[in-house]
Amino acid sequence: MRSGQKVKGSEGLESLAPSPAWGRLAGGTTAQVPTANKIEGSSDILEAVNLHVHAGTFPAVRGVNARFDTGTFSAVIGPNGAGKSTLLRALLGLNKPESGEVCLFGRPLKSWSRPERSRALAYLAQTEGLPDSTKVRDVVALGRGAGDWRFGLLPTRPWTNADDAAVDSALDRTDTRRFEVRKVAELSGGERQRVALARALAGEPRFLLLDEPTNHLDLAYALEVIRYLRCEVAGGLGVVAVLHDLNLAARADWLLLLHQGEVLAAGPPETVLTPENLLAAYGVRARVVRDADRLLVIPED
Numbered sequence: 354m355r356s357g358q359k360v361k362g363s364e365g366l367e368s369l370a371p372s373p374a375w376g377r378l379a380g381g382t383t384a385q386v387p388t389a390n391k392i393e394g395s396s397d398i399l400e401a402v403n404l405h406v407h408a409g410t411f412p413a414v415r416g417v418n419a420r421f422d423t424g425t426f427s428a429v430i431g432p433n434g435a436g437k438s439t440l441l442r443a444l445l446g447l448n449k450p451e452s453g454e455v456c457l458f459g460r461p462l463k464s465w466s467r468p469e470r471s472r473a474l475a476y477l478a479q480t481e482g483l484p485d486s487t488k489v490r491d492v493v494a495l496g497r498g499a500g501d502w503r504f505g506l507l508p509t510r511p512w513t514n515a516d517d518a519a520v521d522s523a524l525d526r527t528d529t530r531r532f533e534v535r536k537v538a539e540l541s542g543g544e545r546q547r548v549a550l551a552r553a554l555a556g557e558p559r560f561l562l563l564d565e566p567t568n569h570l571d572l573a574y575a576l577e578v579i580r581y582l583r584c585e586v587a588g589g590l591g592v593v594a595v596l597h598d599l600n601l602a603a604r605a606d607w608l609l610l611l612h613q614g615e616v617l618a619a620g621p622p623e624t625v626l627t628p629e630n631l632l633a634a635y636g637v638r639a640r641v642v643r644d645a646d647r648l649l650v651i652p653e654d
């Protein structure tokens with residue numbers, strides 16, 4: 354097993370610049386992606402340290418070491434049942450480890466309060482339940498904690514101009530502002546996915562963890578999601594995405610390949626997406642070719 358030590362990659366970033374459809378204001382101005390605030394004296398890392406996690410009674414994650422940086426697009430790949438979702442949920446503090454630990458900015462995640470944790474880490478699950486009868490802008494406002502007053506609960510703090518600005522910015526950066534007054538029920542699957550992203554970003558997290566964000570999206574929307582995430586990463590966000598499509602994963606800076614709950618390989622795409630690793634993980638013979646500045650995985654079976 355190779356180490357999960359992080360190696361940053363920056364190859365091909367120019368060609369992955371956001372498409373006109375993403376991150377642009379109606380007037381054609383590129384929307385500002387806020388640069389994440391650094392926390393003084395801490396490392397900008399989400400880390401799994403010799404992590405063992407059970408899914409039910411099944412040992413789904415076994416001794417995983419991995420580091421995820423802010424300002425980096427990391428993808429977790431591996432065959433069905435490899436433990437990807439279980440690892441992601443453990444990184445979020447949603448699954449309790451059997452042993453080992455998750456550290457965020459050098460501090461064990463279990464020592465973070467729940468509100469602290471949910472401000473730093475945003476999650477986009479495989480199927481995001483969005484309230485059908487709610488307007489897009491109000492859904493995005495939920496990412497700022499607006500749920501408190503919308504659901505009749507006592508607000509933990511007053512709504513401020515900064516909250517409105519953060520909602521505006523998230524709408525602009527996901528190109529959802531143009532349908533902010535529409536109800537979720539009136540949106541296509543791809544548009545809903547962008548609203549879910551906007552809601553996650555409105556909370557200004559340091560890391561965004563996504564479980565198969567391109568699932569059920571057509572090729573154009575899937576590429577848009579990846580380009581969009583790249584744009585946020587350039588602004589300092591740490592992205593950790595479970596991806597099944599290896600040709601999309603090849604666009605990440607860093608890959609973690611899981612097999613039967615263990616790390617089979619970790620590093621930049623060119624070191625992880627090798628025919629040997631793909632055969633060992635998926636049992637599939639594949640060629641890996643470089644086309645311009647991209648890696649392409651071509652199955653031979």
Ligand SMILES: Nc1ncnc2c1ncn2[C@@H]1O[C@H](COP(=O)(O)OP(=O)(O)OP(=O)(O)O)[C@@H](O)[C@H]1O
Pocket residue numbers: 408409410411413431432433434435436437438439440
């Ligand atoms: N509640 C449970 N009880 C028992 N086993 C479980 C439970 N949940 C998950 N598992 C098993 O744990 C393993 C890892 O599951 P996990 O969902 O993390 O894999 P994955 O890599 O995300 O898979 P996929 O790509 O299919 O979504 C699988 O073998 C799965 O069957």
